[in-house]
Amino acid sequence: xxxxxxxxxxxxxxxxxxxxxxxxxxxxxxxxxxxxxxxxxxxxxxxxxxxxxxxxxxxxxxxxxxxxxxxxxxxxxxxxxxxxxxxxxxxxxxxxxxxxxxxxxxxxxxxxxxxxxxxxxxxxxxxxxxxxxxxxxxxxxxx
Numbered sequence: 739x740x741x742x743x744x745x746x747x748x749x750x751x752x753x754x755x756x757x758x759x760x761x762x763x764x765x766x767x768x769x770x771x772x773x774x775x776x777x778x779x780x781x782x783x784x785x786x787x788x789x790x791x792x793x794x795x796x797x798x799x800x801x802x803x804x805x806x807x808x809x810x811x812x813x814x815x816x817x818x819x820x821x822x823x824x825x826x827x828x829x830x831x832x833x834x835x836x837x838x839x840x841x842x843x844x845x846x847x848x849x850x851x852x853x854x855x856x857x858x859x860x861x862x863x864x865x866x867x868x869x870x871x872x873x874x875x876x877x878x879x880x881x
Contacts, residue, residue: 754864815856823843
């Protein structure tokens with residue numbers, strides 16, 4: 739989306755996809771994004787966050803779970819995300835093979851306060867609800 743600034747990170751710095759990746763991994767009790775894609779690995783420099791999310795989703799499925807839904811919040815003063823709401827939900831759904839109706843997305847500003855309000859950062863959070871689909875996952879025996 740058009741903006742006069744850009745995010746800086748080791749990978750492509752897509753904060754929302756990173757938050758979703760960590761939420762999925764955490765809900766399945768798997769190692770977090772930093773352990774799966776360490777910033778000490780040259781291969782992860784400028785890595786596509788969509789690829790990282792797809793890899794994490796595959797690991798979640800291998801652990802015996804499927805995504806029921808996601809609840810995501812992006813905190814950003816600018817750019818305003820309202821015009822991109824549906825496109826973002828459809829993009830996430832496409833990466834994960836879900837319906838956009840399984841993706842909750844809210845955008846909040848800092849209303850001029852704090853690092854978000856001063857446009858020093860964009861923050862994203864996500865809660866993932868997983869459903870156990872394997873017998874092992876249903877019993878809690880997945881390691």
